[in-house]
Amino acid sequence: MRKNKPTQNIICFLAEAGQLKRVKRSGWWVVGIKDPESVAEHSFRCCVIGYMLAKMEKADSSEVLLATLFHDMHEARINDSHKVSSRYIDFKKIDPKVSKEQLKLLPETIARELTVILEKYYTQSSKESIIARDADILECALQAKEYLEFGFKQAKSFLKIGKFLKTRSAQQLFKQILAMESKDWWLHLTNFQR
Numbered sequence: 001m002r003k004n005k006p007t008q009n010i011i012c013f014l015a016e017a018g019q020l021k022r023v024k025r026s027g028w029w030v031v032g033i034k035d036p037e038s039v040a041e042h043s044f045r046c047c048v049i050g051y052m053l054a055k056m057e058k059a060d061s062s063e064v065l066l067a068t069l070f071h072d073m074h075e076a077r078i079n080d081s082h083k084v085s086s087r088y089i090d091f092k093k094i095d096p097k098v099s100k101e102q103l104k105l106l107p108e109t110i111a112r113e114l115t116v117i118l119e120k121y122y123t124q125s126s127k128e129s130i131i132a133r134d135a136d137i138l139e140c141a142l143q144a145k146e147y148l149e150f151g152f153k154q155a156k157s158f159l160k161i162g163k164f165l166k167t168r169s170a171q172q173l174f175k176q177i178l179a180m181e182s183k184d185w186w187l188h189l190t191n192f193q194r
Contacts, residue, residue: 009105016102019076025143027082031154033147039075042139043068049142049173050135056169059128067121067132070114074098096122134170137161141174146182 020040028036050068054061072080074095081089099118103111120129144158162174 006107010107013102013105016076017073020072023075023080026080027140027158028143028147028152028155030082030084031147031152031157033152033155037143039072039080042143043072045142046071046135046139049138050132053131053135053138053167053169053173054128057127057131057167059131063117063126063128064131064135066114066117067129068135070099070118071121071132071136073102077102092122130166131170134165134167137164138170138173138177141177142182145177149182 017040020043021038023039025036025039025042047065047068050064051061053059054064077098078094081091096118100115103114103118105111106114117129120126121132124130124133141159141161144155144161147155148159159178162171162178165171165174
């Protein structure tokens with residue numbers, strides 16, 4: 001831990017979290033998307049999806065929200081790496097190591113709570129961690145669908161990610177993602193209805 005005041009450490013952690021606004025989701029580069037969403041943008045919608053899934057699955061929504069909120073925090077230090085890199089780098093060892101070091105900045109009670117939640121997320125050892133992972137997958141699928149509709153045809157390959165969903169609710173939402181167009185949310189609010 002830095003030898004700063006506890007509030008200085010918290011501000012350092014928060015500033016590091018802000019780095020996620022500048023870290024781009026690198027997996028989209030392989031399909032030709034030059035300016036994909038940031039990790040922070042991904043994490044926001046992942047939290048929203050996680051909350052919905054937790055309610056649908058009658059799980060602890062606060063635990064799911066914390067897992068989805070912090071699941072990619074380590075990428076502030078090591079960047080986002082797409083799946084090709086996992087052939088060469090063991091992220092199952094690196095991600096928890098980075099998270100553990102980051103959490104040392106926080107007050108002990110907060111660090112302890114987040115350590116437990118992230119440990120469950122990394123090991124997929126609770127219902128809530130499985131839901132959080134499903135939220136992460138669904139967010140990626142929804143983003144792929146949007147990129148596909150924006151003309152990035154190779155983004156369709158990312159929709160294969162649906163086979164990794166574990167919860168019934170996530171599988172149902174995935175089917176709906178495939179069936180709808182991303183503009184459907186606003187189309188009914190305008191005079192442009194079909």
